[in-house]
Amino acid sequence: MTEAKRAPLPHDFHPPAPSFTVASDDIEPGEVLKDAQVQAGGNTSPALRWEGFPAETKSFAVTCFDPDAPTGSGFWHWVVFDIPVSVTELPAGAGSGAFEGLPSGALQARNDAGSKDFTGAAPPPGDGPHRYVFTVYAVDSEKLGPGDDVSPAVVGFNLRFHTLARGHLIGEYENHG
Template sequence: MTQRPPLPYDQLPPVPAFTLTSEDFEAGVTLPDRHVYAADNVSPQLSWSGAPEGTESYVVTCYDPDAPTGSGFWHWVLIDVPKEVTSLPGGAGTGAFPGLPDGAVHVRNDYGSRDFGGAAPPPGDPAHRYVFAVHAVDLPKLGPDGDASPAYVGFNLHFHTLGRAVLVAEYAAPKE
């Protein structure tokens, strides 16, 4: 059996953890079809608590380390979420962006769009992991704009992350 790539944050210096939950799924379960690219493609509801003191904003991401690319696949990168915000309703990252906080900026994902792009592993692949993370940031604005790459956002996060909350679900596409 092929060894799975490590989770992305296992490779970075540790930061304090805080809590991330979703009304749509629990850690370790199969991601509901509602959050699949070829189905409804709706961003999940997320709530977080316990961010470290000094938090000035948040960055929300979703990453698939199991994508057959050699570099994983970024499904969602939302920066500059105001520090007063501690949840996003379902759909805040898709469609008309209902409930997206003022000032928050979508960075282009690996689909090339500025929104949430749902799970889309190749048919027949083992289940992929979808790592949802909320990063507590020590700046009100991280710096990059919506044209930045997810890697550039990650580079900036390396220097400004005070804490991180992570929630992982899995999804396998039906075999063709």
């Protein structure tokens, strides 16, 4: 990937925050995403689990962002928030539009494809490798504030002021197509 393509991560625009551990059986940090997390191969959100977040955490948010999308503003693939503090993992497929696997009360905002679900990796053919940043945010309130019919930018705005800590995994995918 050329230096010009190394766009900032979404957290680079937020105040520094402590980190905690995020793990997945579906994503190896820095490795190529599995077919299940690719739009043409399964379009399935990965299983995620987390630990080591601050004791004062009251809820969580999970996002997936491609900073390398050729849009000038990246591409939000998944935005879910108001996950109860008692939930420290999401199963594979929790980001489906059927909301199976999401805990009661959790909300999915529209992604940049316009749907309230996980949209798998689908970079343009020949655009080089893209990074997919899966971030879990520890939030200082049970409810982040916005409803589920907002843009990822509105959720990000609220997260800027309510994040206690965050952890992330980054996978890559390139469409050689």
